[in-house]
Amino acid sequence: MCEDFAQQLAAKARGAGFAVTVGSLDLAIAGGGGSGGLPTTGAVAVLTSTYNGMPPDNAAAFSKWLGAAAPGSQAGVRYAVFGVGNSQWAATFQAFPKKVDGLLTAAGAAALLPLSSVDVDQAGVTDAFDDWSDSLVAAALSAFGVRPRARGRAAAGRRRGVGPRLDGGAPIVSAADVAAVPAAAAEPRSRTKIEPVAPGATPEVDVVIGNGHDLEADAVHALTAAAAKVLGASTTTGAFPLKVLESRQLLPADSGRATAHVELELPEGMTYSAGDHLEILPANCPALVEAALQLLGLEPDTPFLWTAGSRDGAARGFAAGAGLKLPARLGELMPGLRILTPASVLLGYLCDLSAVPSRKLVTQLAEACPCPPEAAALRRLASEEGYSAGVSGPKLTLVELLTRFRSVPTSLPELVSALPRLAPRYYSISSSPLADPRRCSVTVGLVSFTTPTGRPHRGASSGLIHSQPVGRHLLGTVRCLQSTFKLPKDPTTPIIMIGPGTGLAPMCGFMQERAALLQGGAQLGPALLFFGCRSAGEDYIYRDTLEGHLAAGVITGLHVAFSRDGPSKVYVQGQAEAGLVES
Ligand SMILES: Cc1cc2nc3c(=O)[nH]c(=O)nc-3n(C[C@H](O)[C@H](O)[C@H](O)COP(=O)(O)OP(=O)(O)OC[C@H]3O[C@@H](n4cnc5c(N)ncnc54)[C@H](O)[C@@H]3O)c2cc1C
Ligand SMILES: Cc1cc2nc3c(=O)[nH]c(=O)nc-3n(C[C@H](O)[C@H](O)[C@H](O)COP(=O)(O)O)c2cc1C
Known part of the structure; x- marks a missing residue:
């Protein structure tokens, strides 16, 4: 989520005329910061979360470095911290964002904004982030004495293919669990792009991905691996094809519920220990994909050309600058990879079709709506009471909303970019590598319910895991989630x-x-x-x-x-x- 937010902040700041670099906190220290610290030109935005009271995996080195930073060593750095946490972890809620904010101040850095945070267990996360990012861009403009770039000018620049520009010599640096590297060190930026393919056209592509629910149909293992790398680009470590070796139901068929025991083959070199987690890339349930296709008037196999964004390319750039050796799989990720894939895969894997649109998005839809009565109804839905009664309360999806307001123009690329990325899900591994190091199992309860709008929902991840037959693949990887939940080293310990x-x-x-x-x-x-x-x-x-x-x-x-x-x-x-x- 932080990575997604960092990209959104970057887009907003670029729109205001700042040069922006996004990367992980660890790479920020390895690349641009070095032992000297964070850049003193521009601003550093840190968007980060906490795992069991600890920093995320890609911020461990940063946390250590910041903990040892001498008082005054970060003087001249201007920063803002946005914390993403879950209050169900009551004892360590927002622990790491609070720590980063406190330590940066102690090291002499100046806060552009007070620490801000969201609780993902509560509604309104996206709106709160939107408000914070607006405030940060405004605070940065004011701190650097820069006039915001006019909307028309920014749009004209984009039309001519002009890259990010720097007004007033003030780079703003943001990132996911985030980073800070002078903008000059960044690689040329490329954004995720999705374009329709004209009937009969045969564009030059690097990879073809077939139907996401039938990965084995791609037949060639290398192709599946490429698909996993690209689809997994939103996760820190990437995703890999995990072959289903066994899948059996643990509950009687008439129990009304379902829990599956699923055994997976781990790729060569992937190791785990008992107590670790498996991170699985979910796919929107087929009914949601079908509803989106209907709204857009597309067939499932309508081809699109998807050009991968530079998110991981930027990470590669930071690392190269710092002489840091990245794991091969991350280094190999190619920004600009051109993928030919059907609409059903993009709608299945790329965005969260079950997400409730933010109030701000409903307002934007009202503004874009050409039909006066529908625009008025959308404005009512965007009001505080209208939103909670008609959108957030009943958990209305964007597709459901647009299906009710047909006059609002939309397309697959717009739908995908308006929705959050589909986040990976975690599962406790229910096996030990001592039994078989190449095989691990998960025990997965199927999420299945009907939303207040009457939409039957089948869990994006649990539904996929339950329906994937033996021989096919799931996309995922092993994660240890900074957990101390392990067996004692001494087996005689009670x-x-x-x-x-x-x-x-x-x-x-x-x-x-x-x-x-x-x-x-x-x-x-x-x-x-x-x-x-x-x-x-x-x-x-x-x-x-x-x-x-x-x-x-x-x-x-x-x-x-x-x-x-x-x-x-x-x-x-x-x-x-x-x-x-x-x-
Ligand atoms: C560290 C960790 C370990 C985990 N280990 C396991 C494990 O070993 N086994 C396991 O099965 N799960 C485990 N989970 C949960 C798992 O990660 C997923 O959250 C779960 O499978 C649901 O994901 P999904 O994509 O299938 O559901 P989604 O499509 O994301 O749907 C779930 C959403 O629907 C909402 N919802 C659920 N039921 C209803 C209802 N009746 N009415 C309205 N809304 C509802 C929930 O609030 C939730 O927001 C673990 C989670 C964590 C964080
Ligand atoms: C295993 C695990 C441990 C977590 N521990 C904490 C915690 O200690 N404090 C907290 O505020 N949130 C905690 N969370 C919630 C995460 O911070 C939250 O899910 C956040 O959205 C993750 O953002 P990210 O995907 O960008 O890392 C935890 C989540 C998981 C899955």
Whole structure:
């Protein structure tokens, strides 16, 4: 999300006449900052999140560097921090953005704006970001004494293909989890571009990607790998094709719910440890894609030419400037890669079709609407009450909105650029590499519900995982998410594991690890497992495996809480209290 926001801020600042460079915080330090620090020309915008109280993966070196920065060492740097966090992580909510803001001030940098943040667990995130980015551009213009570039002039510049320009000699630097490198060090910028392909035309392309829901139909493994690299460009580490080796349902067919155990083959060189996560690239559910195609009047196989943007190219540029060696897969990402792909793939993978349009976007649609009665209705929807009653409350999608207001002109490229990128999803790995280092499993509950507008929603990621048959691929990678959620190094250390529902997944990985250690002759300490579900017949997943682990001594206690089996509801927390007293 931060990366997406950084790109939006960059576009806004460029529109106002600033030269902008976007990159990760770590690369900012390695490339432009060096040991001297952040640039003192222009401004540095930091948009960052927190993972379990720690910095994101691509900001770890920056965090260390900033922690050691001497007082006054960053004098002359002007900055603003925007934090993206989730208040469900109550103890460490916004921990890293707060830390960055505090340390920058302590090191003598001057804040252009006070620390600002959003809670992704609440509505209004996009609008809050829009307001902050407007304020930042205004603050930067005022701080550097620059007059904003007139709208018409900016548009004329774009029409002539003029690149970013610098008014008043003040580069503004922004980034995802973000970066700071003088604009002069940046590579030439290219934006993601999507263009229709005229019937019968055969444009020169680098890669052809077929239907995203049928990747194996592409047949050639290299092509699939290229698709994974490009589709995964929005993730920090890139995505790789993970072959489905096994997929089985864990709940009875008549339970009304579905949870799948899915085993995946890891590509050569990809390693993990028990407790790690798998990051999976989701795809919009087919019904959402179908509705978008209908709105746009397109067939699923209508071809488009998609030119990849320079996001990762910029990262490559920073790294090269700093003599930093990037992992080969990131270095290989090619900005400007030309991809021929059908509308269904672009709508399936590139943007989040289930996202609720921001109030600002509804206002913009009202302005663009040529039909007076529809424009008036859109303006009402853009008012505070209209928006919460008619858009955010019922979780109306942009496609649903545009389907109601047919006079608003739209196209596939516009739809894709108006919507946020489809964010990767995380799954706890439910296996251990000690059992098989090339194979890992996930345990995935299917998300399925009907929205207040009556739209049946099937989870973008869980739906894809559940429907992908053996032999096909999912796109993803292993992530450790800065977690300390690992087995103790000493296997004799006593452990207590608590995991209701699919929360059992990481415990399964830990138990598989202990089983392998036991088989190898290791001595194990006591281990209690507390699991919770509705009833023995409905959703007691992995029952045989758990009972087998108990019999073999992999665990020394198995306590299961059934919330709907007996006369009274029993939950895992109650079971844990009772079980611990017993033990
Ligand atoms: C660290 C971590 C580990 C995780 N591990 C696992 C795991 O091991 N197994 C697992 O199954 N999941 C796991 N998850 C959750 C997983 O990442 C996804 O969030 C989940 O699969 C849903 O994604 P989706 O794309 O299928 O659903 P989406 O298409 O994103 O739909 C989910 C959205 O719909 C909303 N929603 C859900 N139900 C309803 C309803 N009834 N009415 C209205 N709105 C609703 C939710 O609020 C949510 O915003 C984990 C998440 C994290 C952060
Ligand atoms: C494993 C995990 C740990 C998280 N830990 C925190 C946290 O400690 N504090 C917080 O405010 N948000 C936390 N979050 C929420 C993220 O900051 C939030 O999802 C944010 O949108 C991620 O932005 P990014 O995708 O740009 O990194 C966590 C999210 C995940 C998946």
